[in-house]
Amino acid sequence: MTTTPAVPAPTGPAGGPALPQRRKLVTAIPGPKSQELMARKQAAVADGVGTVMPVFVERAGGGIVQDVDGNALIDFGSGIAVTSVGNSAEAVVRRAAEQLSRFTHTCAMVTPxxxxxxxxxxxxxxTPGDHAKKSALFNSGAEAVENAVKIARYATGRQAVVVFEHGYHGRTNLTMALTAKNMPYKHGFGPFAPEIHRVPVAYPFRWLTGPEHCAEEAAAQVVDQISKQIGAQNTAAIVIEPLLGEGGFIEPARGFLPRLAAFAREHGIVFVADEIQSGFCRTGQWFACEDENVVPDLITTAKGIAGGLPLSAVTGRAEIMDAAHAGGLGGTYGGNPVACAAALGAIETMRELDLNARARRIEEIMKPRLAELAGRYETIGEVRGRGAMLAVELVRPGGGREPDPEATAAVARYCHGQGLLVLTCGTYGNVLRFLPPLVIGEDLLAEGLDILETAFATLSAPVGRR
Structure with missing residues (x-):
C-alpha cells in the first residue's frame, strides 16, 4: 500500500464528511470490484462508449477520485475539465439539492x-466585452456550438463556416464536420454537414518556418483562403478554440487570434470563441480569449460551468442573439433548473476561492517541473498551456518532431497503474494533457508530478543516451 499525508478536502459534499485528500492504493488497478463492473458494462453498454481508465468511481472530491475497491486516485483530469470546482463542491451540492427539493423540471420554454x-x-x-449580451442555455458543448452556428447563419444570412486544423467541437453531425480529427470522432459516421471550410491554425511547435513567423503567416493563409476560396461575403462564422483542447492543447501563436477577430469584424463575419474546455477559470482567467483581449461576438461554454451537471450556453452580442425567430432556439432540457442551480453554485465557488488565481498557482507549480522533465527526456518535444490547462507533446527521439503516440500511451498507462489519472489528446495521439481540479491540494500536485517523473524515468532514456 502507498499513501500520502491526509489533508482536509478543499470542498466537500454538504452535510457529509470530507473525502481524505491522499492517494491510496489497496489493490492493483483495476481492482476486483471494478473488473466485475467492467464485465457488466461490456454486457450492457455499447462498445462505442470507451473507457480511459477501467476503474469505477464510488466517491470523488477535491483532487481525489475513490473507486469501488477503495483505491484513492490523484485526479489530473477533472472529468475532462468539468469538475474545476471539485466533484462535490459545497455550494454546487447545496444549491442543486435545494432546487431538487422544489422541482426537477418544467421546461424553460413552457414555464420559465x-x-x-x-x-x-x-x-x-x-464574458468578455462591455456590450449588451444575451444567452441561450443548452445541455452539452456540441449543442452550444451547433446553436452558435445556427445563430450566426440566421443573423448574417450566409452559410459558410470556417474552422481550423486540430479543432474539436463535438460529436453531433454538424460538430463532427467542424471537428478535424477523424478517429475516433468522425470515422465511419459521414456524410457530414456541408459548407464547412478548414483552414490552418497557428501551431508554433509544428509551423514549418518556425514559431517566430507563425502568427503572421498563418493569419495571412487564413485570410487568403477565406477571401479566395470561400468568399468573405459568404462566410457566416469563424469558429475557433482560443486554446485548442482535444487537438493537443495548442496555444495559437500570439497575434493570430486578434488578427482573425479584426478580419471578421471588417467583413461582418461572426467570430465565435469555443471556450467549452478553456473557460471558467481553467487558464487563469475567466475565459482564455481574454489573454489577448479578444472580444468574441459569440462565446460557447459548457464543461466547467456547472460543477459536473449538464449545462451549456451560447452568449453573445444581443443583436446577434436576438436575430433568430421566437421558438428557433431551445430544447426540452436546455437550462434544466437543477443544472442552473449547480452553475450558480460553481460560479459562487470560483469567486469565493478566486480560482483564477488558483489556476495560475497550479501553472507556477507544474510548468517548471514539466520543463525540467523536457530538459532531461528528449521524447518531450514541448511543454505548453496556461493555468491548469497544461500539456506535453511527445516525439520520437532523434531531434525531429515525429509524433510518438506509443510512448504517450505507455506513460499514461504507467501513471494509471500508480494511481494518477491522466488523459491523452492531440491529432496524432501524442499529447499528455493535465487538467487538475482547481481546488486540488499542492501536495497532491507534487505527488502526481513525482509519479509522472518516475514514468518518464522508467520508460524513457535521458537526453544523450539514445
Missing part, C-alpha cells in the same frame, strides 16, 4: 424559472 435567467445574467457579467 428564475435560475435560467440568473445564469444568463451571470454570463453577461463574466
Amino acid at each position: 424559472y428564475e435560475g435560467y435567467v440568473e445564469v444568463c445574467e451571470e454570463l453577461a457579467r463574466l
Whole structure:
C-alpha cells in the first residue's frame, strides 16, 4: 500500500464528511470490484462508449477520485475539465439539492424559472466585452456550438463556416464536420454537414518556418483562403478554440487570434470563441480569449460551468442573439433548473476561492517541473498551456518532431497503474494533457508530478543516451 499525508478536502459534499485528500492504493488497478463492473458494462453498454481508465468511481472530491475497491486516485483530469470546482463542491451540492427539493423540471420554454435567467445574467457579467449580451442555455458543448452556428447563419444570412486544423467541437453531425480529427470522432459516421471550410491554425511547435513567423503567416493563409476560396461575403462564422483542447492543447501563436477577430469584424463575419474546455477559470482567467483581449461576438461554454451537471450556453452580442425567430432556439432540457442551480453554485465557488488565481498557482507549480522533465527526456518535444490547462507533446527521439503516440500511451498507462489519472489528446495521439481540479491540494500536485517523473524515468532514456 502507498499513501500520502491526509489533508482536509478543499470542498466537500454538504452535510457529509470530507473525502481524505491522499492517494491510496489497496489493490492493483483495476481492482476486483471494478473488473466485475467492467464485465457488466461490456454486457450492457455499447462498445462505442470507451473507457480511459477501467476503474469505477464510488466517491470523488477535491483532487481525489475513490473507486469501488477503495483505491484513492490523484485526479489530473477533472472529468475532462468539468469538475474545476471539485466533484462535490459545497455550494454546487447545496444549491442543486435545494432546487431538487422544489422541482426537477418544467421546461424553460413552457414555464420559465428564475435560475435560467440568473445564469444568463451571470454570463453577461463574466464574458468578455462591455456590450449588451444575451444567452441561450443548452445541455452539452456540441449543442452550444451547433446553436452558435445556427445563430450566426440566421443573423448574417450566409452559410459558410470556417474552422481550423486540430479543432474539436463535438460529436453531433454538424460538430463532427467542424471537428478535424477523424478517429475516433468522425470515422465511419459521414456524410457530414456541408459548407464547412478548414483552414490552418497557428501551431508554433509544428509551423514549418518556425514559431517566430507563425502568427503572421498563418493569419495571412487564413485570410487568403477565406477571401479566395470561400468568399468573405459568404462566410457566416469563424469558429475557433482560443486554446485548442482535444487537438493537443495548442496555444495559437500570439497575434493570430486578434488578427482573425479584426478580419471578421471588417467583413461582418461572426467570430465565435469555443471556450467549452478553456473557460471558467481553467487558464487563469475567466475565459482564455481574454489573454489577448479578444472580444468574441459569440462565446460557447459548457464543461466547467456547472460543477459536473449538464449545462451549456451560447452568449453573445444581443443583436446577434436576438436575430433568430421566437421558438428557433431551445430544447426540452436546455437550462434544466437543477443544472442552473449547480452553475450558480460553481460560479459562487470560483469567486469565493478566486480560482483564477488558483489556476495560475497550479501553472507556477507544474510548468517548471514539466520543463525540467523536457530538459532531461528528449521524447518531450514541448511543454505548453496556461493555468491548469497544461500539456506535453511527445516525439520520437532523434531531434525531429515525429509524433510518438506509443510512448504517450505507455506513460499514461504507467501513471494509471500508480494511481494518477491522466488523459491523452492531440491529432496524432501524442499529447499528455493535465487538467487538475482547481481546488486540488499542492501536495497532491507534487505527488502526481513525482509519479509522472518516475514514468518518464522508467520508460524513457535521458537526453544523450539514445
